[in-house]
Amino acid sequence: MMHTNNSQLVLVEKRDSTTIITINRPHKRNCVNGPTAKALYQAFLDFDADTSAAVAILTGAGGNFCAGADLAAIKNQDEANPMSSEWPETLPGPIGPMGPTRMVLSKPVIAAISGFAVAGGLELALWCDIRIVDSSATLGVFCRLRGVPLIDGGTVRLPQVVGRGVAMDLMLTGRAVKAQEALKIQLATCYPASYEAVSDTPALEQALALAATLAEHPQVCMRNDRLSSHFANPIREAMLKEYELGQDTLTSGEFLERIGRFFEQTEAKNKKKGAAKL
Template structure:
């Protein structure tokens, strides 16, 4: 297998006052491995001074952690439980999900935003979807835990009842239902009708609008919501429980079964 160029795992593009951060692993449905998580974290550190859009490439926002990298020391996601009080915060398994930035981050969701990809979307301040979007806790079927804020942020966004439904079933949520659940929106803001424009186009328009507001007020009001709902302790507990899952025989058996089934499908197509 050809080794990936680490400098191209995450792309950063400047458009006017807006910075677009994109995962660049379309062959993996933009799944995140260790090097990608670290590149994402650095990208958000570098561009904290700008409005940010976290967007899709290759048709998918992010399909979660790269399961093939879990047992590879060089490719595995960062898995430290250390979490200092200093801002913007430490790196998480998916990269920036433990950070508190000084400006808004918009998730432009096309294609899959599932498992760890959903956790990244939940970390963002606003989630924009288009007609291609599918969200969900797909890791439920693989025995993979939500370990990067999913169990904490999802109930905050959609309420505990809906969050339990999505977390326990792992079912897919298409764009129209995501609007209804207020898991995501469109721009101009709508929780009723999915916009025909791409998620990236909508997010760019929203970012331009946000950039026109008085910035000190916007940033401080936004930061206040983060500090009013501290999630650090809850995420540390989530991480502890997730590690217990990852070291269990159930997890290893589920992942082995997944790779056997994937290989069998490949052979069937030949």
């Protein structure tokens, strides 16, 4: 059973005890704007409250996971991503710039990554408990190249997953991480579990098999062990500091100059494409 959320920006499908939540903006490589962030947040609220759902899978439509925040939304207040330093401690938590990234759910979430999972898309993947990749996957802090800050957990969660040394390499360079390297540095895995050989099986298909396995486990035990791990690494204060520093970046002349140049280049490309069609 599938239903849509917020004008089809997010698709939600139930397959037995697995809920598949799909970012549905393939024309934008599934970049997340404000309405999409809100739809994702609501989809995960609904999943957490659904007693028949054991595991969620987050993925993207059209061959990409998510290429980050939609920079075009900066120009339109109605499209802008949610930005707030308000963070009440009540669970499951408030909405973040990319949607669910400040939530602590009671059940596991798997990221099924095909294509790009970069910038804010990498932050979404890092929020998930397990990241599954296929041979098409590319991960990275691509926002480094445009002066756009990691502002939704990336600077906090990435070092927790891969260690500070590797995280600094990825965060400072903004380089691309292909699937094989993602396995090697344990940023992601395949299923059946492997940190060595990349699978050609689509990430969503792998994630569905993993979700079925997780759903067979004694649920109270698995969920409590998972929550204990989350609470052993509190990130709220660290993410609030990240947000504060990110806001400083967003109001800086450097950011405004770089993003202005990006919009000029995008508009020039669109004009050239339009002229070529005539």
